[in-house]
Amino acid sequence: MSDIIRRDPRAEWIARNRLHPLHAAMQPAQHSWMGPNGIVRKNLHGIGFIGPNGIKRIDRSGAQQGGAVKRSAAVEVQLPLHQVSAPAFYISVVPDMVGGRLSSHDRDLLGLAHQLAGNDGAVLAVVFGEHKESAFATAGVDRLLVLEGDEFSGYVPEQRVQGLRAVDNQFNPRHWLLPDSRSGGGELGRRFAAALGERPATRVWQVKDQECIGRAGAGLQDLARPLGRLILASAECAEPVSETRHEALPVELSTSVARSLSRIEDLGAVAVDPAAIPMAEAEFIFSGGNGVKDWALFHETAAALGATEGASRVAVDDGFMARDRQVGASGTWVTARVYVAVGISGAIQHLQGIGACDKVVAINLDAGCDMIKRADLSVIGESAEILQALIAAVAAYRNEAKRDAA
Numbered sequence: 001m002s003d004i005i006r007r008d009p010r011a012e013w014i015a016r017n018r019l020h021p022l023h024a025a026m027q028p029a030q031h032s033w034m035g036p037n038g039i040v041r042k043n044l045h046g047i048g049f050i051g052p053n054g055i056k057r058i059d060r061s062g063a064q065q066g067g068a069v070k071r072s073a074a075v076e077v078q079l080p081l082h083q084v085s086a087p088a089f090y091i092s093v094v095p096d097m098v099g100g101r102l103s104s105h106d107r108d109l110l111g112l113a114h115q116l117a118g119n120d121g122a123v124l125a126v127v128f129g130e131h132k133e134s135a136f137a138t139a140g141v142d143r144l145l146v147l148e149g150d151e152f153s154g155y156v157p158e159q160r161v162q163g164l165r166a167v168d169n170q171f172n173p174r175h176w177l178l179p180d181s182r183s184g185g186g187e188l189g190r191r192f193a194a195a196l197g198e199r200p201a202t203r204v205w206q207v208k209d210q211e212c213i214g215r216a217g218a219g220l221q222d223l224a225r226p227l228g229r230l231i232l233a234s235a236e237c238a239e240p241v242s243e244t245r246h247e248a249l250p251v252e253l254s255t256s257v258a259r260s261l262s263r264i265e266d267l268g269a270v271a272v273d274p275a276a277i278p279m280a281e282a283e284f285i286f287s288g289g290n291g292v293k294d295w296a297l298f299h300e301t302a303a304a305l306g307a308t309e310g311a312s313r314v315a316v317d318d319g320f321m322a323r324d325r326q327v328g329a330s331g332t333w334v335t336a337r338v339y340v341a342v343g344i345s346g347a348i349q350h351l352q353g354i355g356a357c358d359k360v361v362a363i364n365l366d367a368g369c370d371m372i373k374r375a376d377l378s379v380i381g382e383s384a385e386i387l388q389a390l391i392a393a394v395a396a397y398r399n400e401a402k403r404d405a406a
Contacts, residue, residue, distance in 0.1 A: 009376065021080070021243060082244040084142050087122035092173035093141075094164065095125060096183040098283070099337060100132035102139055104358055105179045105235045110140040112207060112231075112238035113177050117142075121174065124251070126167055128152040128160055136248040140241030143251045151259055154266040157184075161191050162260045166253055168196070180204070180232035182281075189232040200230040205237050235335075235356070274308045279325065279332040282308035285357075287327055290314040291343020291364060294384050298342065301387045304394045310334070312344045328353035343383050346371030363387075 015026040091113040095106035102110075113123045122142035127133075129152050136144055147163045168176075176192070179185035180203050193200040201212040212231060216223035279285070286302040287310035288295070302309045311321035313328060327334055329349040339357040344350060346362075346369055354360060354374075362375035363386050372378045379386055 079138065079243065079245040082142075082246050084120075084122040084247075087142070088120040089117075089122075090124045090143070090171045090173040091117045091121055091175050091177065092124045092126060092167065092171065093177045094185065094188065095127065096179050096181055096185045097127055097131055097133070098183050100130065101337075101358075102133050102135065103183075103337065104240075104335075104356055105181055107139050107240035108235055108237050109177050109179055109233055111240040112233055113175075114140050114241055115207065115238055116175055116177075123246075124167075124171060124173065125248075126164065128163065137245045138241070140244070140246055141248045142246050144248045145251050145253070147253075147257065149257075151257075154268075155264065156260075156262060156266065157188055157191050158260045158262050158264065159257075160188055161195050163257045164188075164192050165195060166255060166257045170254055174229070175227075176230045178230075178232050180234050186232060189230065193230050196230065198230045199228065200232050201225055201228045202232045204231050204233045207231070207237070274302070274306055277308050279308065279310060279327065279334055282310075282334065283337045284308060285310045285327070285334055285336045285338070286340045286342070287311055287344060288315055288321070288342045289344030290318075291345075291383055292320070293343075294387075295320050297384060297387050301391055304391050307340070308336075310339075312347070312350055341371050341375070342387070344371050345369045346374060 011026060014020045014022050017023055093106075093109055093113045095102055095109065097103075097106065110123060110125070117123050123140055124143045124145060125136065125141040127144065127146045129146075129148060131146070145167065147160075151159050152163065164176075167173075176189075178189035178192070180189065186202075189200055190202075201214055203215040204212045205215060206213040207227065210227045211224050212227055213222050213224050215221070215234065274282070274284075284305070284307045286298075286305060286307035288298050289312035292298050292315065299309070309321070309325055310327045310332075311325045313326055313330060315321050316323055316326045316331070324332075326332065327350060328347070329352040331353060333353050333356070335356040336354075337358045338361065339354050339359070340361045340363070341354075342363045344362070345364070345366065348370075351370065351374055359377070360371075360375045361377045361379070362369075362371045363379045363381070363383055364372055365380065365382065366372070367378075367380050372380075
């Protein structure tokens, strides 16, 4: 076992949120406090722990197990289980699953699905091919249907429509929800709507009072229409599920999916220069700030990782990066799946600009800066040494992959 204390961002968020049902359980016991006359008072009854024989023990060294939980230690949060044993109806969700994992857009969609499902319905997630996601339960999935097979791999929208039609015939969902995104959900949803003969509600950002409200007029107007069966929702259409965990029971199709005679040939992915990808569309951003002293090494690391380069406002103002590379409220708001911040302290404007990023990695000397607090993974140390080690690790990984391929 490692002695390194690892942060649990979810536990810390629950400890700060007084309205969360588990807030009280996350608060550490108060054993001492300052009285009104300046004298420190101690709660003698709160010190110690209950031993295996039921007798209370006091460990003044703090070395034994069972004492008070350290504030910085990770605390496992057990959310209440939401079960739907016999669903009255289904709400089907087809997430994009970019990179094999649920994106923030997918989680918003699952939150909207639970609003429509209520207490009687169940949320059915339909996933194509292999995935790497292990958090379907905490994302709000009641039933999970994975359509596996080579016929669903790659760019095959016609075959995926056939799979969705088979799901529709068996489960007859009350509503279909797909992300109105560029990652495939928008196109698949429109193709599926044409196959069903349904008129989809597109660019939906809110559902209330049996109405869908979507963006129209180049995003400057709202269009309200009756709640339809097929909804293509935008990001932040609803709050993601955060206060319950779900069963995510696997289900299967009772019949096989008919193969579609595809009129589209997938020639595979096309290599794209990361520098040519707009910041707002980049999936992997490697961003530098005032803490970067060797910019040549920074560019070399970004090229080795195949990442799109970004920068803080300080780095742009100092002339190290172009203005179109600036990330933040005063620059570009980014939605990358992975955002690496090198030598960025985390000004409020910068944190606003990366608020929609899925995973944030911070490399910094200051362990108490705001970027470290925001990050999902933090590396404390000199940036030059860490970047050199990162380049060496990437080179070793690629060399090993070449040997395995040979």
